[in-house]
Amino acid sequence: MKAFLQSPLAAIAAALVAGALTVAAFAPFAVFPLSFLTLAGLLLIWRLAAAPQAAFWAGFAFGAGLFGVGASWVYISLHDFGMMPAPLAAIGTLAYCAILALYPAGTGWCLTRLGCAPLASALIAFPAAWTLFEWLRGWVDHRLPESPPR
Numbered sequence: 001m002k003a004f005l006q007s008p009l010a011a012i013a014a015a016l017v018a019g020a021l022t023v024a025a026f027a028p029f030a031v032f033p034l035s036f037l038t039l040a041g042l043l044l045i046w047r048l049a050a051a052p053q054a055a056f057w058a059g060f061a062f063g064a065g066l067f068g069v070g071a072s073w074v075y076i077s078l079h080d081f082g083m084m085p086a087p088l089a090a091i092g093t094l095a096y097c098a099i100l101a102l103y104p105a106g107t108g109w110c111l112t113r114l115g116c117a118p119l120a121s122a123l124i125a126f127p128a129a130w131t132l133f134e135w136l137r138g139w140v141d142h143r144l145p146e147s148p149p150r
Contacts, residue, residue: 008054011045015058018042019065019104026070042104043126047119052112059108063101071097101134 005011018038025035042062049055074096079089107129114129116122 012061016065023070030059046108052109053110055112056105060101060105063104067097067100090110103137107133119134
């Protein structure tokens with residue numbers, strides 16, 4: 001398993017699948033222990049990453065899987081309710097998911113840069129970094145201008 005995940009493409013594929021599986025931890029499936037397992041898998045991938053760049057792309061793949069599978073409502077909102085043409089709604093949804101995937105990517109990059117060699121320090125740094133980037137995501141979202149009323 002370790003040799004498999006040390007391959008950059010295999011690590012990215014595993015992170016993408018882990019992110020997509022994480023969606024099943026939420027409603028309507030509510031398999032809540034799954035989120036702990038997929039995040040533990042992501043941490044394992046990051047600990048095996050040799051460089052911050054590899055951890056960044058693994059985190060981006062995790063975020064792409066998580067938000068790509070979990071944010072189908074964005075396409076529906078843009079296309080069905082917003083009357084946006086289907087190709088533009090797809091591009092908008094992909095852009096939205098890619099922007100959100102930057103936050104797990106940043107978490108992976110930071111953790112690898114910190115070089116948390118002992119597992120105990122990684123188990124402390126991981127939730128702290130994840131919480132920091134989730135806070136940053138909420139803070140940035142709160143600062144974005146809203147569209148004017150019609």
